[in-house]
Amino acid sequence: MLSRVADAIFWMNRYIERAENVARFLDVNQNLSLGFHGGYQTQWEPLIRTTGDLEKFTELYDEEYSQHNVVRFLTFDENNPNSIVSCLKLARENARRVRDNLSVAMWEAINKCYLRVKEFSRKSSTIDNVQELLDLVKEQSQLIVGACETTLSHSDAWNISRLGRFIERADKTSRIVDVKYYILLPRITDVGGNLDVVQWAALLNSASGLQMYRRKYGRIDPDRVVEFLLLDREFPRSMHFCLIHAEIALRSMTGSQPTAYSNRAEQLLGQIKSRLNYASVRDIINGGLHEFVDSFQLQLNELGEEIHAAFYGEKTAKQSQTQQQSSFSY
Numbered sequence: 001m002l003s004r005v006a007d008a009i010f011w012m013n014r015y016i017e018r019a020e021n022v023a024r025f026l027d028v029n030q031n032l033s034l035g036f037h038g039g040y041q042t043q044w045e046p047l048i049r050t051t052g053d054l055e056k057f058t059e060l061y062d063e064e065y066s067q068h069n070v071v072r073f074l075t076f077d078e079n080n081p082n083s084i085v086s087c088l089k090l091a092r093e094n095a096r097r098v099r100d101n102l103s104v105a106m107w108e109a110i111n112k113c114y115l116r117v118k119e120f121s122r123k124s125s126t127i128d129n130v131q132e133l134l135d136l137v138k139e140q141s142q143l144i145v146g147a148c149e150t151t152l153s154h155s156d157a158w159n160i161s162r163l164g165r166f167i168e169r170a171d172k173t174s175r176i177v178d179v180k181y182y183i184l185l186p187r188i189t190d191v192g193g194n195l196d197v198v199q200w201a202a203l204l205n206s207a208s209g210l211q212m213y214r215r216k217y218g219r220i221d222p223d224r225v226v227e228f229l230l231l232d233r234e235f236p237r238s239m240h241f242c243l244i245h246a247e248i249a250l251r252s253m254t255g256s257q258p259t260a261y262s263n264r265a266e267q268l269l270g271q272i273k274s275r276l277n278y279a280s281v282r283d284i285i286n287g288g289l290h291e292f293v294d295s296f297q298l299q300l301n302e303l304g305e306e307i308h309a310a311f312y313g314e315k316t317a318k319q320s321q322t323q324q325q326s327s328f329s330y
Contacts, residue, residue, distance in 0.1 A: 003311065003312040004097075004312075005098050005101055005157075006156070006157075006160050006311055006312065007308075007311075007312050008094040008095075008097045008098045009094070009098055009101065009102075009157055009160045009161055009164070010160050010161075010163065010164040010307070011090070011091075011094050011164065012091050012094035012095050012098075012110070012161075012164070013091075013148075013160075013161045013162075013164035013165040013168070014164040014165070014167070014168040015087040015088070015090045015091035015094070016087070016088070016091045016110070016113075016141055016144055016145075016165075017141070017164070017165050017168040017169050017172070018082065018087045018168055018172065019084045019087035019088050019091070019137055019141065020137055020138055020141035020142075021168070021169070021172030021173075021175070021176070022051070022074050022075075022082065022083070022084050022087065022137075023084060023133075023134040023137040023138050023141075024134075024138065024172070024176060024206050024207065025047060025050070025051060025074070025172075025175065025176065025179060026047070026071065026074060026075070026130060026134055027131075027134050027138075027206045028176055028179050028180075028202065028203055028206035028207075029043065029044070029047050029179060030130075030131070043067070044065045044066065044067055044069075044070040045065040045070075046179065047070060047074075047179060048065065048070060048073070050175050050178045050179050051074070051082065051175065052082075052175075053073070053074075053080060053082055056079075056080055056081075057069075057070075057073055057080075060073065060077070060079055060080070061073065068127055068128070071127050071130050072127050075121075075126075075127070075130065075133065076120075076121040076126075076127075084117060084133075084137055085117055085118065085121060088110075088113060088114045088117055089114065091110060091114070092110055092111060092114045095107055095110045095111075101157050102152065102157075103147065103148075103151035103152050104151075105147040105150075105151040106144065106147045106148055106151060106152060108147075109140070109143050109144040109147045110144055112140070113137075113140035113141070113143075113144060116136060116140065117133070117136070117137065117140075120132075120133045120136070145165070148161050156253055159249040159250075159252045159253050160249070160253065162245065162246070162249040163246055163249040163250055163253075163307070166242040166243070166245050166246035166249065167242070167246050167300060167303065167304065167307075169237060169242045170239045170242035170243055170246070170296075170300060171296075171297055171300045173207060173229055173230075173237050173238065173239050173242070174230075174239055174293045174296050174297055175293075175297070176203065176206065176207055176229070177203070177226065177229055177230065177289070177293060178290060178293050179203075180199070180200075180203050197219075197220040200220050200222055200225045201220050203225065203229075204220075204225060204228070204229075207229060207237050208237065209228065209229065209235055209237060209238075212235055213225065213228050213235075216228070216232075223281050223282070223285065224281075226281050226284065226285065226289065227281035230276070230279075230281070230284065230292075231276060231279060231281060239276065239296065240273075240276045240277075243269065243272060243273040243276060244273060246269060247266075247269050247270065247273055250265065250266055250269060250307075251266065253311075254266065263306070263310040264306045264309065264310065265303060265306040265307045265309070265310040265311075266310075268299070268302060268303050268306055269303055272296070272299050272300070272303065
């Protein structure tokens with residue numbers, strides 16, 4: 001597969017996954033804020049910090065962390081390269097460039113998702129009543145993934161799609177957990193304390209994991225929730241699951257054996273996955289949940305750079321990093 005084609009498919013899937021997860025950020029914040037008695041800044045500033053867009057938000061909105069400003073910034077603001085509409089626009093552009101390598105169903109699903117979100121952006125009431133938009137983005141993203149899994153040949157294009165999707169999903173699941181940390185756990189010493197069960201349930205629900213969590217563990221327990229979202233090997237949105245399947249996709253393209261590596265990207269991905277293989281939830285919480293998540297996100301950023309270096313070559317990697325620079329701004 002040509003480098004430029006692989007690059008476009010990789011980022012197309014990352015941007016689709018990113019748009020869905022920005023919707024999940026907003027959803028979890030709305031759910032966690034129910035019954036929360038802080039002011040707007042208390043509720044909404046942590047969301048901007050968690051998504052890694054503080055500098056850009058401050059430049060555009062001058063630290064006015066109202067619900068209206070934050071929701072607009074993360075949904076329809078095209079000056080924010082990580083907003084939902086910006087991500088879907090870039091995903092659609094990448095899909096258009098490599099349309100011959102995609103199935104008709106995939107292209108139509110991506111195009112339909114972008115156009116429907118643009119319709120919402122024209123309604124003045126959307127910012128104040130954003131739930132319908134969030135549900136739409138999550139639903140359309142899942143339709144795109146379904147089209148990819150069922151209509152695209154399971155060859156290199158499919159593997160690079162899965163690689164991009166799982167890396168992005170792992171990063172964003174870690175950030176969903178971080179939303180909880182920032183809003184309810186301002187001090188490291190509070191991590192693992194007696195927390196509101198309803199709010200932990202809201203967190204799981206926003207990651208579409210509440211039902212599967214209850215099937216496995218029953219009652220809500222903070223330690224178990226962290227374990228489920230970070231270390232579970234079977235739940236599709238857990239960080240560990242994502243890395244397991246990202247590695248499978250990467251090795252399917254290179255042909256490397258599980259006990260070896262042929263490039264730095266494989267080596268680094270194996271190291272990150274091994275860290276989760278042998279981690280325990282108690283060690284993570286004792287060492288600081290936020291610190292663990294922050295370290296994980298930095299490693300994923302480095303992994304993205306190594307994938308570019310390994311598959312696209314130095315020149316193409318630099319061009320891609322310039323075009324897709326928002327992904328490394330966390």
